[in-house]
Amino acid sequence: MTDEIEQVMEKIYYEKLYGNWIENFALNLQNIWTENSGNDLIPTEKPKKENPKTSIVIGKGPSIKEHNHLELLAKSKFKGNIVCCDGALISTLKAGVTPDKFPNFYVVCIEARQGLKKYFDDDLVKKFGNQIKGIFSVVADPEAINIARNSGIKIHWMHALFDYEEGKKSFNQISAIMVRAKKHKNGLPGLQTGGNVGTTSWFFGWRILKSETVALIGINHGWNESDSWDMITSHGFEVEPPKLDHGSPSFNRLFPKIYNPEFECNCILDPIFLYYSNALKEFISRTPQNITTINATEGGVIFGERIHCMKFSTFLDKYSF
């Protein structure tokens, strides 16, 4: 069934977003030719003992507020990488998790849809932008990237993999040839997105930053029981919630409730989170043996094989040197 759902999503993405991806790539190309590759962020020096290879990925899931994770992090002595999903950037800076205190500070943005500029349009981003390194997909929203760039964020580019498998006529392969035509002769990194920026950030943490331990906070991939049905059924987007028969068996199947035994909480999935969370959990289970993934979200649905769940405070005690 998961494979069938992936096929449905593929079809829908081609219908809804493919044009956007091409258009954005065209608008970004001139800048891609003059700016940095995501591979420029690969560490060249061996990590020092006091600065171990650890990254914290920060998403905007509800548990981050519920457990005051950003405040805990701001007060900590953590010295590893901060990898912020675009939607979490402003709240992270507001909480005092800034590049002044955490100099290895990154933000990840992959999405093509318009409206992401709000994630970068803030005085705090302007204040700290020149200390933040950004990694952007070649099809990400050019308006959002411009605001990030004008705020001082140094742009690094990557390919979001989606159709590479389809060969030389695939967009991934054609766009890669176009990128290499002028600069980046060795190409750009191609990252698995797992469908969303949180999973991309996790991949970025271990594949590009070479972290052997990647911790997750705010990566719920599910809804709390206290969240409204309007929010759940629209996947949190600011759109008119779909008209669904809440009493139907189909509704039950679309929004199953999951018990997370690691954090002892219930969580409601929607179809998109089911799609995302299954992928992230699968990819975590497939990482090289030297990579450890710690889920310190304290909520959500990310648990299973090779996912070490712990409280964020415990993680900070163990990994702050």
Place this chain on the structure above:
Amino acid sequence: MKGNFKLKDESKAISNLDSNLDESNKLIFKKSDNEKEITAEEFEEFIVKSGAAGSFMIFRSEKKESEMGIDEL
């Protein structure tokens, strides 16, 4: 795994489906007479109705190692 559903709001008692993880960490829902796992048609109908498709599709490849990323493309 069966949820211990102590609900704050009984109106949210929607789907006490038995669930488990398969060999690749994916959630699978055990089928019963009344409640089966989501069908591709139901999934598609919801996505079309909601307009909330998310960001990207998941990249799949016959070369499984490529699914974990490509260093230089």
